[in-house]
Amino acid sequence: MGVVVSLDDKKNSTGSVQPLIDLTKADMARVNELILSKAGSDVEMIPEVANHLISSGGKRLRPMITLAAARMFGYEGDGHVKLATSVEFMHTATLLHDDVVDESDLRRGKSTARMIWGNQASVLVGDFLLGQAFKMMVDVGSLEALDVLATSASVIAEGEVMQLAAAKNLETTEDEYLAVIKAKTAALFSAAAEVGPIIASSSRTDRQALRSYGLNLGLAFQLVDDALDYGGNAKDLGKNTGDDFREGKITLPVVLTYRRGTAEERLFWKQALENGANDDKALEKAKGLMTRYGALSDTIQRARHFGGIARDALAPLDQSPQKDALLEVIDFCISRVN
Amino acid sequence: MGVVVSLDDKKNSTGSVQPLIDLTKADMARVNELILSKAGSDVEMIPEVANHLISSGGKRLRPMITLAAARMFGYEGDGHVKLATSVEFMHTATLLHDDVVDESDLRRGKSTARMIWGNQASVLVGDFLLGQAFKMMVDVGSLEALDVLATSASVIAEGEVMQLAAAKNLETTEDEYLAVIKAKTAALFSAAAEVGPIIASSSRTDRQALRSYGLNLGLAFQLVDDALDYGGNAKDLGKNTGDDFREGKITLPVVLTYRRGTAEERLFWKQALENGANDDKALEKAKGLMTRYGALSDTIQRARHFGGIARDALAPLDQSPQKDALLEVIDFCISRVN
Numbered sequence: 173m174g175v176v177v178s179l180d181d182k183k184n185s186t187g188s189v190q191p192l193i194d195l196t197k198a199d200m201a202r203v204n205e206l207i208l209s210k211a212g213s214d215v216e217m218i219p220e221v222a223n224h225l226i227s228s229g230g231k232r233l234r235p236m237i238t239l240a241a242a243r244m245f246g247y248e249g250d251g252h253v254k255l256a257t258s259v260e261f262m263h264t265a266t267l268l269h270d271d272v273v274d275e276s277d278l279r280r281g282k283s284t285a286r287m288i289w290g291n292q293a294s295v296l297v298g299d300f301l302l303g304q305a306f307k308m309m310v311d312v313g314s315l316e317a318l319d320v321l322a323t324s325a326s327v328i329a330e331g332e333v334m335q336l337a338a339a340k341n342l343e344t345t346e347d348e349y350l351a352v353i354k355a356k357t358a359a360l361f362s363a364a365a366e367v368g369p370i371i372a373s374s375s376r377t378d379r380q381a382l383r384s385y386g387l388n389l390g391l392a393f394q395l396v397d398d399a400l401d402y403g404g405n406a407k408d409l410g411k412n413t414g415d416d417f418r419e420g421k422i423t424l425p426v427v428l429t430y431r432r433g434t435a436e437e438r439l440f441w442k443q444a445l446e447n448g449a450n451d452d453k454a455l456e457k458a459k460g461l462m463t464r465y466g467a468l469s470d471t472i473q474r475a476r477h478f479g480g481i482a483r484d485a486l487a488p489l490d491q492s493p494q495k496d497a498l499l500e501v502i503d504f505c506i507s508r509v510n
Numbered sequence: 511m512g513v514v515v516s517l518d519d520k521k522n523s524t525g526s527v528q529p530l531i532d533l534t535k536a537d538m539a540r541v542n543e544l545i546l547s548k549a550g551s552d553v554e555m556i557p558e559v560a561n562h563l564i565s566s567g568g569k570r571l572r573p574m575i576t577l578a579a580a581r582m583f584g585y586e587g588d589g590h591v592k593l594a595t596s597v598e599f600m601h602t603a604t605l606l607h608d609d610v611v612d613e614s615d616l617r618r619g620k621s622t623a624r625m626i627w628g629n630q631a632s633v634l635v636g637d638f639l640l641g642q643a644f645k646m647m648v649d650v651g652s653l654e655a656l657d658v659l660a661t662s663a664s665v666i667a668e669g670e671v672m673q674l675a676a677a678k679n680l681e682t683t684e685d686e687y688l689a690v691i692k693a694k695t696a697a698l699f700s701a702a703a704e705v706g707p708i709i710a711s712s713s714r715t716d717r718q719a720l721r722s723y724g725l726n727l728g729l730a731f732q733l734v735d736d737a738l739d740y741g742g743n744a745k746d747l748g749k750n751t752g753d754d755f756r757e758g759k760i761t762l763p764v765v766l767t768y769r770r771g772t773a774e775e776r777l778f779w780k781q782a783l784e785n786g787a788n789d790d791k792a793l794e795k796a797k798g799l800m801t802r803y804g805a806l807s808d809t810i811q812r813a814r815h816f817g818g819i820a821r822d823a824l825a826p827l828d829q830s831p832q833k834d835a836l837l838e839v840i841d842f843c844i845s846r847v848n
Binding site for chain 1: 551553554555556607610611629630631633634635637638640641642644645647648649651653656657660661662663664665666667668670671672674675
């Protein structure tokens with residue numbers, strides 16, 4: 173049974189990440205070089221594990237945002253390249269640790285590092301990348317950027333623990349769920365965007381605008397991701413559809429469907445997510461219930477809400493190619509669901 | 511069968527950590543307050559896990575070294591308290607991740623956090639503490655101190671991966687082993703000591719002296735720890751004697767005994783450490799072989815060698831209560847073996 177996520181506003185824009193890719197192309201070439209050099213070590217296992225994940229075809233949205241957010245305010249130095257690389261390393265470290273915590277076998281269609289090198293290597297190489305990220309930030313020398321990124325590191329971990337504590341708890345409310353993704357996903361997007369104006373010595377208002385853009389984009393991004401896990405196509409996504417379901421993760425589509433369902437349906441969800449009755453047949457039933465209660469389209473609707481806030485956050489800023497590109501990314505993130 | 515570690519130079523000094531404790535008492539009270547406050551979070555599981563380890567009775571040697579090393583050069587501010595707390599958090603984060611990597615059940619005689627809250631919480635709370643550590647360092651505002659501590663974070667992780675890669679490899683040489691403990695243990699002692707003169711804006715020579723003191727003290731400390739794992743008494747240690755043996759860890763006493771042994775004995779070591787034939791009887795046999803080849807006393811001899819370098823590192827500095835206390839710590843670390 174296929175699941176169609178309705179996209180009422182699709183006519184407005186499908187968005188694209190291409191303008192951002194084009195604008196940051198030269199800088200991203202330097203980021204990619206720096207990634208390879210800073211993931212290097214005489215200890216062979218480190219570059220092996222790091223490159224497995226680094227080369228696995230992520231879009232590198234976060235570092236591109238940092239680069240564009242710095243250039244947008246006229247930054248001319250090379251600190252933004254180091255900060256963008258730090259942001260990507262923080263993200264990579266989080267993924268390595270997440271796969272251990274979630275006991276995931278696949279990420280973007282490839283075996284996770286922990287399946288190849290073990291949980292131990294994933295934990296330690298994550299720690300190494302985090303250390304390298306901080307070294308690069310220190311190198312840039314901006315205490316304000318350091319503060320924003322170090323704070324986000326704590327907040328991300330806090331969000332992950334929050335998620336762990338709420339794991340398999342179907343009584344999780346929408347607000348609680350939003351608090352989790354705000355910390356575990358949106359905080360890094362927010363920091364990635366805010367360090368742009370910081371390193372460009374731009375105004376407090378500009379910092380706040382980019383911080384809000386990043387935060388709300390991150391929320392939209394995660395919500396769409398949650399919907400995709402039930403409504404996408406494994407090949408296109410490069411991820412296993414149904415991963416969240418099999419891992420018993422409580423995401424917004426589940427929260428909404430559970431709350432809107434009958435007592436009998438709630439029992440189904442408990443069996444599936446709390447007791448592991450999560451085979452393919454159960455997944456199909458879950459998708460059917462989500463469609464019946466409009467949970468996927470409402471999740472996208474929520475994402476669109478945050479996308480709108482992100483858009484308005486940038487509204488007062490002067491027009492620039494960077495601003496246009498960042499606005500396009502909002503639509504791109506939301507239209508991924510098709 | 512008991513194992514007696516011979517201590518030829520015992521008459522010289524047994525050392526004590528008491529002078530350091532006395533000297534740093536007021537500052538340590540502030541460190542302990544800060545530890546509690548910065549390990550706090552609305553996410554209940556975080557302080558629970560953090561405090562389990564924090565309150566488990568470690569000596570807090572590393573933060574005391576930072577405090578003494580700052581005061582020693584006339585530092586009067588309060589940044590040293592934050593740096594000392596950061597150092598302890600980095601150490602705690604490492605322990606949390608180590609227990610996951612080593613699959614340890616006990617630490618200092620108590621169940622490890624991972625046994626109570628699971629591997630997942632240990633990984634994530636470790637990440638949280640690391641983030642909090644960096645935030646405090648940023649708060650202090652010394653880019654030089656940040657650089658030293660961020661570098662040590664990378665180096666520690668690198669050392670742990672090195673150890674993982676060399677795990678159960680009995681052909682590990684003494685040099686390779688020293689490279690591992692230099693990274694995984696000595697780097698943090700070194701950074702803890704060096705940030706003292708840095709924050710006190712002391713000279714390059716003073717920084718180098720304290721860095722060398724910390725590095726060599728750390729090496730001595732780890733070597734003695736390795737010997738204790740085969741020669742100590744579980745109750746006194748608050749750790750399981752034989753832990754390293756059961757985990758198949760290659761430490762210096764093993765490296766020496768294996769190299770000095772017969773072909774038949776090497777077979778025993780391979781069975782025990784590589785293939786898990788590590789019951790109590792095997793442990794007793796291992797201790798017997800170590801005694802026969804003088805591996806424990808030679809490990810202590812190596813520790814004494816590095817202790818001597820640490821002592822000479824401080825030699826050119828003016829006499830001060832801090833210097834005296836730090837010198838006493840060297841003897842204390844080595845005389846723990848009795």
